[in-house]
Amino acid sequence: MKAIVYSQTGGPEVLRLTERPVPEPGPGEVRVQVKVSGVNPTDWKSRQGATTGGKMPFPEIVPNQDGAGIVDAVGPGVTGLEPGQRVWLWESAWQRPDGTAQEYVALPADHVVPLPGEASFDLGATLGVPALTAHRALTVAEGGPARLAPGALDGRAVLVAGGAGAVGHAAIELARWAGAEVVTTVSSDEKAALAQAAGAQHIVNYRAENAAEAIRKIFPDGVDVVVEVAPAVNAKLNEAVLASNGTVAVYANNGGEEMTVTIRSHMTVNARYQFLLLYTVPKAAKAQAIEDVNAAVAAGALRVGEEAGMPLHRFPLERTADAHAAVESGVVGKVLIDVG
Missing domain, CATH: 3.40.50.720 (NAD(P)-binding Rossmann-like Domain)
Known part of the structure; x- marks a missing residue:
């Protein structure tokens, strides 16, 4: 599969496109085919090493915390999620080396949330952070x-x-x-x-x-x-x-x-x-937030796009470095990466 990785901290130029094996979901994990990856300021700051004192917490990292896609496989012990479900992802790369800037990602099941109704992947990729x-x-x-x-x-x-x-x-x-x-x-x-x-x-x-x-x-x-x-x-x-x-x-x-x-x-x-x-928000508070955010999505209260006040700026996966640079420069709107 295609993935964006970096093996040293620095500017957008440290990001590179590579091929990786499709991950297997372990116990309690879900594999998601990523359709859209969202870019946040926290993603470029992590890439620069601002949160780790300039050090790499893992030898190689796939960036981006947020995303949306389709459940592809579930590991042992997972309930409530099944292949084919449309989902959004949060904290994909927090204390883990695998963010959403790749075609498939395996995540703990509680970081994979069903998308309500007909909510778009674009909206799903903006919900996390x-x-x-x-x-x-x-x-x-x-x-x-x-x-x-x-x-x-x-x-x-x-x-x-x-x-x-x-x-x-x-x-x-x-x-x-x-x-x-x-x-x-x-x-x-x-x-x-x-x-x-x-x-x-x-x-x-x-x-x-x-x-x-x-x-x-x-x-x-x-x-x-x-x-x-x-x-x-x-x-x-x-x-x-x-x-x-x-x-x-x-x-x-x-x-x-x-x-x-x-x-x-x-x-x-x-x-x-x-x-x-x-x-570092308490786990219980995050669980409540996910429920409330999903309720707001189901009610049509959370929206994206120019008409909703959140213009979208799209980049293909191979231009993830440009997407990071756009967020770092303070572009007005939400930067999304089309992965799938």
Whole structure:
């Protein structure tokens, strides 16, 4: 089978196309014929060695955590999955050498999730890192909710920083599905249009207006949850708009690794900063997130494509290096690799 691999950390140029034997699923594993592989920032950062101190955790690695395809075979002890099922994949390459940038991948069964209804492989390949991260960000506030469903966020005000990004897009859609009122910050008219298509009721261009004043005008009592991609850059904004007992859920470090916060103002409103990395989120919380995300997919609440506010950029498997470079350069939209 065809696969993309790298045997040293570095830029996109370390990725190469090779031939590998089709893997056999072991006990508790499922072999999936990959149709579409999704590329996330975590994939190029892992390839660069940013998460491992520049070291290779395995001699050879197939990149990419997310994907979608068809169950091809199941190993001993697997129940609930069978050949021919359409599925989506998550955390394929976390502490494992085999990601989704290959024609077949064998994974633990709990990392293989049936795709609801007629949901596309394109949608399936975008659910892992973005949707599960967004779910966690929306469910860490004190007093909950711990689960998302219609009505779960009724009466809540949610600020999504960077609503045109993949996690931001999923956060807007999941928050709206759960009943929240959503404001998002963007940096251009193009991104504003995408956030609006995703379902955000309020959009603030932080380069064209005073974001804190604009958000306080929309929500005089402040926002209850901030889904934050750039905490170092947005610390003062979050301080200015956070409601009493509000939560800032930080899932990335765009704009800087260190941040400064004012102690007294956050004490006064009993604010909470919750940092999160999907890979180390408690297992039970991830299992709940998968159920809720699948329910949102079945309800048509999670979508991809230009009309949904998430443009797709496609690459063939042999151009995986270009796909990684596109994500690394900050392309607006979701990068997908056509594998099958």
